[in-house]
Amino acid sequence: MILAGDIGGTKTHLALFDWKDERTEPIRTESFPSKEYASLEEILEEFLTPRTPSAAPLEIAAPTAGSGEPSVSSMPPEPTRITAACFGVAGPVIQNYSRTTNLPWVLDGDALAKRFDIPAVRLLNDLEATAHGILLLRPEELHTLNAGTPPTHRQAIALIAAGTGLGESILFWDGARYQPMPSEGGHTDFAPNNDNEIDLLRHVRSHYLHVSYERVLSGPGIHAIYEYVRDTKKNEPTWLAEKIAAGDPAAEIAAAGLKGQAEIATQTLDMFASIFGAEAGNLALKAMTLNGVYVGGGIAPKLLPKLTDGAFMRGFTNKGRYKRLMSTIPVYIVLNDRTGLIGAAATAARLAQS
Structure with a gap:
């Protein structure tokens, strides 16, 4: 075992x-x-x-010496x-x-x-x-965001996963099988792509000395983006503020955004998906992971409707002269949270x- x-x-x-x-x-x-x-x-x-x-039924042991009655055994189960x-x-x-x-x-x-x-x-x-x-997932445990046109010879694969934190890994082909490499890439510096994200960086920096990608691409990161939108747009409905205060902030924001119940939540998820795609693309470029990028973690399957509406892939491919190359890389969302x-x-x- x-x-x-x-x-x-x-x-x-x-x-x-x-x-x-x-x-x-x-x-x-x-x-x-x-x-x-x-x-x-x-x-x-x-x-x-x-x-x-x-x-469990009682275990009946054989009669003991000098007794005509069987005894009841209370032997504990064997340890695994x-x-x-x-x-x-x-x-x-x-x-x-x-x-x-x-x-x-x-x-x-x-x-x-x-x-x-x-x-x-x-x-x-x-x-x-x-x-x-x-490497062991079945086809039904993946959702294809971008089919791409991977090379016939094996190249590297990337994995990025957002949950409580942000994790990243690269798998290289050693000639016989893929070998994963550990990484702490989620703690690298957050690099904003536009004026809105620059203002987000300034907002998060008012709370943390170092702003990593994990600060915005995680459960707490969804809340951080939401607080930025709230403080700049001043468009937080009272009912959502009460739900966030009483429950899991990221879950409440995601639910409201996916259902289109609050503009502030929709704007939060739009920003999250775009930044998520951009960092997935950064990882793909750094390791030339032409055989695919896998998006795992607990958040991606829950935000599937948002990650499939185009914002993620626009962030992924928005690499200037490398846009055409980025569009050839397969991108999959991992649906199995185990x-x-x-x-x-x-x-x-x-x-x-x-």
């Missing part, structure tokens, strides 16, 4: 797989609110502790034997060790292996894990085999 995990700033997803050579469905999965736990170890203790089903584990972590991983970016956690793969008696534990950057996962978990499981399966 192998254990896979996708550790994000909002949710931690864990799963057990009986994975040998090819992708299989998990035997058991469970999600945990990350910020309600002090560490990954605390979550693993809860997930891996054997549970006795409340409605884990042969390998891999966790995708939202933060930099160096020598199997990580301090998570959006959580106050420290993860040590070797220490986890020792504590939970697992022969091999590997930590990966979460986007590196997702990159392994996109892609990182699939990639972690594939890595754990290879660890178990070796």
Whole structure:
């Protein structure tokens, strides 16, 4: 049995797989609110502790010596034997060790292996894990934004994913298979493309010393763009302000924008989609990822109607003299929000085999 995990700033997803050579469905999965736990170890203790089903029939043991009646056994279930584990972590991983970016956690793969008696534990950057996962996705788990005309010989692939933060990764072809490279590209400097985005940068800089792409391309980033539009356009309806104050700001803004219920929310999503496309195009240019750009993370599937209305691809291809080249690059939206978990499981399966 192998254990896979996708550790994000909002949710931690864990799963057990009986994975040998090819992708299989998990035997058991469970999600945990990350910020309600002090560490990954605390979550693993809860997930891996054997549970006795409340409605399980009693096990009848053989009669004991000198007794004519059978006895009732209360033997606890056997613990699951884990042969390998891999966790995708939202933060930099160096020598199997990580301090998570959006959580106050420290993860040590070797220490986890020792504590939970697992022969091999590997930590990966979460986007590196997702990159392994996109190679195993089925056609129905992708939405094509741009079919493009990729070259017949294999070139690099890019992955960009917005959620609690912004992650980026590049996959290069080594002659036999694609190899993902970890990256912290989401923390590079935000580069505005027009006067409106320049004013957005000024607005966000009034709150942060450094404005990265993650500050505007993430759940909190949607809220940051909304606050900029609110403060400049003065067009926030009271009912939406109350919903944002009481709930999840990004979710409330997205819902209002997709339904066309508030101009301020629509303007926010227009700006978000354009900047998202522009940074995806930047990543494609930097690595010449002519075989495709995959747009993952938790936000993209939820904003599918907005990302398919043209704003994203206009931002993607708006690269001056390179517009024609950009239009040849395939662009896909990843619909499966467990892609990182699939990639972690594939890595754990290879660890178990070796």
